[in-house]
Amino acid sequence: MKLKVLPPTLRKNNRYLTVDIKIDCPISKDDLVTIVWDACVRFQGETNTANFNLWVMKFYEMEKPDDYYCYKAIIRCQRDFVSDVRSSLALANKFNNSRIAITTIGLSGTIKASQKYI
Amino acid sequence: MFVDLNIKGSSLENNLVMANECLGYGWNHINFSYNQNDFKQALGFKDDLLNSLDDKISFDYTLEIKSDNVNEIRKIARKFRNKSSCISVVGGDLKVNRAVLENVQIDVLSRPYLKRFEGGMNHVLAKQAVNNNVAVELCFRDVLRSYLSYRSKVISNFKDIYTLYRKFDFPLILSSGAESVFDLRTTLDFISVFKHTGLTDVEIEKSFKTSAEILEFNKNRDKMILKGVRRVDDET
Numbered sequence: 001m002k003l004k005v006l007p008p009t010l011r012k013n014n015r016y017l018t019v020d021i022k023i024d025c026p027i028s029k030d031d032l033v034t035i036v037w038d039a040c041v042r043f044q045g046e047t048n049t050a051n052f053n054l055w056v057m058k059f060y061e062m063e064k065p066d067d068y069y070c071y072k073a074i075i076r077c078q079r080d081f082v083s084d085v086r087s088s089l090a091l092a093n094k095f096n097n098s099r100i101a102i103t104t105i106g107l108s109g110t111i112k113a114s115q116k117y118i
Numbered sequence: 119m120f121v122d123l124n125i126k127g128s129s130l131e132n133n134l135v136m137a138n139e140c141l142g143y144g145w146n147h148i149n150f151s152y153n154q155n156d157f158k159q160a161l162g163f164k165d166d167l168l169n170s171l172d173d174k175i176s177f178d179y180t181l182e183i184k185s186d187n188v189n190e191i192r193k194i195a196r197k198f199r200n201k202s203s204c205i206s207v208v209g210g211d212l213k214v215n216r217a218v219l220e221n222v223q224i225d226v227l228s229r230p231y232l233k234r235f236e237g238g239m240n241h242v243l244a245k246q247a248v249n250n251n252v253a254v255e256l257c258f259r260d261v262l263r264s265y266l267s268y269r270s271k272v273i274s275n276f277k278d279i280y281t282l283y284r285k286f287d288f289p290l291i292l293s294s295g296a297e298s299v300f301d302l303r304t305t306l307d308f309i310s311v312f313k314h315t316g317l318t319d320v321e322i323e324k325s326f327k328t329s330a331e332i333l334e335f336n337k338n339r340d341k342m343i344l345k346g347v348r349r350v351d352d353e354t
Contacts, residue, residue, distance in 0.1 A: 022299060022300060042265070042266075043314075068299070068300075083310045083313065083314075084314070086306070086307055086310045087307070087310040087311045087313070087314045089307075090262075090303045090307035090308070090310070090311050091261065091262055091269075091311060093262050093263060093300070094265075099298075099300045100300070101299065101300040101301070101302065101303070103143065103302070103303045103304045103307050104304060104306065104307055105143075105304060
């Protein structure tokens, strides 16, 4: 049986971060999920990360420049923890011994609005 | 105004890539830093870089002195004073930290905590920094490139410096120290990381202002007779 949808007052308020990802090797959406969770757990710890309500909503592959792969993604997090997620993602710098840079280029309240940063 | 005084400079092409990336990430001014051996060579392609960037983002050069010899640092600073918009010295050694903070010709003491177990500063050095108007630079790259216990230690060193900064109010600047596009972040990401290490919004804003003031001060440095006394062109 499916759970009934919560009334709006009981729902969590979300924000959507549009992130720019540069990496030496090609990655998939699942890899990004691992990267995001690892970065948050590492910088903020397990108890804090539990509050973030993290989810990778969309994942886009962008045109490849000469020396690295470029991706963009929309990541969901809870409203009051945007700054925590942002700083954690900014401090991710290695994935499988490849250099990686994740930086937030946009923030918005809906997925549709966050797509304008792609 | 978002100013970064320490982006590692290299060839013309690399500088161009970094500058364009910084422009996209919201930076207003960047300084490419070169050590004493490469600085003259870098001045050679400054005009080409200026033409290529086409005024999209302003840039300048920082001389980053790396030496353990106090006398050598003093000599190099005197030699390049008029050629660079900012002179910084990489700290870490206690003798170097002290000599730099006592020298009015130097603008920035970069990373006084480098390879140390503490912040590399005390109340004496903090007072010297205030008297001689030498800024202390904290580097984002040191947090980014380290991990686990090492990252905690770097942040702990930052916190030691913040304590002194709040008491003595010496000039404090924040820089990325980026060596490639992988070390660059948007200005808001940069701010949020430093906010998590313990700085407030006002202090971060002040640090950007300090960076801009260093550049402004050095534009008029040759006309400065004493601190607060400047020769002005008599147009009347």
